[in-house]
Amino acid sequence: MTFLNCDMGESYGLYRMGDDEALMPLISAANVACGFHASDFNHIPKTVRLAKKHGVKVGAHPSLPDLQGFGRREMTMPRDELANCLIYQIGALKGFLDAEGMPLNHIKPHGALYGMAARMEDVAHAVCDAADIYDLPIMGMIETCHEKVYTARGHVFIAEYYADLYYNGQGKLLITREHDPVDPQDAAERAVRAVREGVTKSVDGNDIPVRADAICVHSDTPNAVEVARAVRDAVAPYLEAA
Numbered sequence: 001m002t003f004l005n006c007d008m009g010e011s012y013g014l015y016r017m018g019d020d021e022a023l024m025p026l027i028s029a030a031n032v033a034c035g036f037h038a039s040d041f042n043h044i045p046k047t048v049r050l051a052k053k054h055g056v057k058v059g060a061h062p063s064l065p066d067l068q069g070f071g072r073r074e075m076t077m078p079r080d081e082l083a084n085c086l087i088y089q090i091g092a093l094k095g096f097l098d099a100e101g102m103p104l105n106h107i108k109p110h111g112a113l114y115g116m117a118a119r120m121e122d123v124a125h126a127v128c129d130a131a132d133i134y135d136l137p138i139m140g141m142i143e144t145c146h147e148k149v150y151t152a153r154g155h156v157f158i159a160e161y162y163a164d165l166y167y168n169g170q171g172k173l174l175i176t177r178e179h180d181p182v183d184p185q186d187a188a189e190r191a192v193r194a195v196r197e198g199v200t201k202s203v204d205g206n207d208i209p210v211r212a213d214a215i216c217v218h219s220d221t222p223n224a225v226e227v228a229r230a231v232r233d234a235v236a237p238y239l240e241a242a
Contacts, residue, residue: 001240002195002212003028004232005139005160007061007110008219009047010038010070018219024050026228028240029057029214031108031139034089037063037071045096052100059106059139062089062130064113071111072177079126086130094134106158107131108139115175117146124149131155142211143171159211161194163187163231164221169204179221184230191215191231195238 008024009032010017017038024030030051033039039047051058063071065085077085086109094104109117109127117124117140124145131138137156140146150157164182166174191212194200199207215235217228232239 002238003214003240005029005031005214006217006219007031009033009043010219011043012038012040019225020050022225023219023228024054024056026232027056029059029105031059031061032093034060034062034093036065036089037110044093048096048100052102057105058097058102059108060090060093061108061110062086063110074112074116079122082126083129087133090130090134104134104136106137106139118144121145121149128153128155139214159213160216161210161212162216163191164217164227167200167202167208169202169206171208179218181222182227184226187227188230188234192234195235
């Protein structure tokens with residue numbers, strides 16, 4: 001079984017990002033921005049209440065402290081400082097969840113932090129240092145430091161597949177500062193293969209191994225609602241209940 005999740009709650013102040021109202025009913029879990037790449041102390045509780053309304057689980061989506069760059073620029077930070085950065089963000093979200101009587105479900109690093117933790121063991125350990133405090137599963141990609149370090153540290157590892165991103169021949173995600181629209185039907189077909197066969201086609205045209213404990217759609221993909229709906233409908237037989 002798998003579940004559909006979305007990186008969301010990424011508006012900030014008067015700036016709006018993504019159609020959370022339309023996306024939330026389509027997903028099982030929301031990865032909620034914690035304020036360092038997007039969101040703030042008004043948008044976090046709004047997103048939490050929206051998730052509660054639709055019975056959606058909430059995970060923390062902490063990032064490097066890069067609000068202007070939307071968390072998609074790499075930074076060099078010592079392990080202890082990075083762990084503190086993550087504990088701070090996750091704690092902020094947990095406070096708003098506590099106020100609504102909701103549990104924190106998982107942790108998923110955002111953007112550049114996610115990519116760094118995939119290939120740098122010290123960064124992956126910093127993520128675990130924060131996760132130790134909250135004793136939560138961590139999302140990541142197979143055959144990377146995510147899987148190696150998180151599992152070695154005793155955390156439940158949730159393997160992610162990205163329906164609205166493409167993979168290179170080495171199984172790495174191709175991430176741009178801004179996401180382009182994707183073909184919903186193509187995304188749906190690739191998601192079904194990921195769930196049923198454990199593979200996806202890379203931009204090189206070759207099948208590469210993936211695992212889809214969770215399927216992710218980004219709220220800042222321009223046609224995210226259409227993509228999420230198409231993917232949900234296509235993988236419906238394999239979805240866990242929310």
